[in-house]
Amino acid sequence: xxxxxxxxxxxxxxxxxxxxxxVVNTWKDPGAQSLKFQRVLVACMCRDEGVRRKAExxxxxxxxxxxxxxxxxxxxxxxxxxxxxxxxxxxxxxxxIVMRLAGxxxxxxxxxxxxxxxxxxxxxxxxxxxxxxxxxYQPGYVEQNTVVEIETNLYSIAxxxxxxxxxxxxxxxxxxxxxIQEVVDATLAKMKxxxxxxx
Numbered sequence: 001x002x003x004x005x006x007x008x009x010x011x012x013x014x015x016x017x018x019x020x021x022x023v024v025n026t027w028k029d030p031g032a033q034s035l036k037f038q039r040v041l042v043a044c045m046c047r048d049e050g051v052r053r054k055a056e057x058x059x060x061x062x063x064x065x066x067x068x069x070x071x072x073x074x075x076x077x078x079x080x081x082x083x084x085x086x087x088x089x090x091x092x093x094x095x096x097i098v099m100r101l102a103g104x105x106x107x108x109x110x111x112x113x114x115x116x117x118x119x120x121x122x123x124x125x126x127x128x129x130x131x132x133x134x135x136x137y138q139p140g141y142v143e144q145n146t147v148v149e150i151e152t153n154l155y156s157i158a159x160x161x162x163x164x165x166x167x168x169x170x171x172x173x174x175x176x177x178x179x180i181q182e183v184v185d186a187t188l189a190k191m192k193x194x195x196x197x198x199x
Contacts, residue, residue: 021170021182023190032163035156036198037095041088043069045100048176055099055180062188063097063197094158099183102149102167109143146172148179152187154196164196 040063044055049070056068072091077084088096147169154164168186173179191197 020172021168021179021186023166023168023186026164026166026190026194028164028194028196029162032196034195034198035095035163037156038065039091039093039095040066041069041072041091041093041096041157042066043073043096043098045098051176051180054177055184058180058184059097059099059188062184066097067093088157094156096155096157098153098155100151102151105147105149107145107147109145110140111143112140148173150179150183150187152183154191164191164194166190 040060042056042060042063044052044059046052046055053068053070056070060066060068073084073087077087150168150170152166152168153162155161156163166187168183170179170182173182188197
C-alpha cells in the first residue's frame with residue numbers, strides 16, 4: 001500500500017514538473033554554420049527589470065563568453081539605438097541573443113457536462129428507479145488557458161546579420177521563473193540541434 005502511494009505521488013510530481021515549453025517556429029540563415037562567438041551579448045526586451053535580469057542571467061550563464069546586457073547598457077542606452085550600438089561595439093561583442101515577449105494569449109473554454117446512461121426499463125416505477133440510479137451526470141466546467149510566446153533571435157554583430165530566429169510557446173506557466181528556465185533550455189537545445197551556436 002505504501003509503495004503504491006509513493007508511486008502515485010512520484011507520478012503526479014513528475015507530471016507537474018514536466019516542461020510545458022516548446023519551440024514551435026524557427027528560421028535559419030541557409031549559409032549559417034555553427035558559430036563560436038568570442039563575446040555574446042544577451043538582451044531581453046522586457047519592461048519588468050527584474051524579469052529582464054533573470055532572463056539575461058539565465059541565458060548568459062549557459063553560453064561561454066556571454067554577458068547580460070544590463071551589465072553594460074544603461075536605461076538611457078536602451079532608449080537610444082545608436083548609443084547602444086556604439087557601446088556594444090566598443091565592448092567587443094561579436095554575437096548577440098535578443099529575447100522578446102511576443103504575446104500572452106488567454107482563452108476560456110467551456111467543457112460541457114456529459115451523462116452516462118445505463119439503459120433500463122422506463123415503463124414502471126421500479127424500472128424508472130433503476131434508470132434514475134443508473135444515470136450518472138458529470139457537470140460541465142470552465143478551463144482557463146494561458147500561452148506565453150517568446151521570440152529569440154541570434155545575430156552576428158560583426159556582420160550585422162540575423163543568423164537564427166525562433167518562437168517558443170509556454171503553456172499555463174506557474175511563474176515567470178518557470179517561463180525563463182524552460183524557454184532558455186528549449187531554445188538553446190534547438191539552436192544546438194540546428195547547429196548555429198557552439199556552446
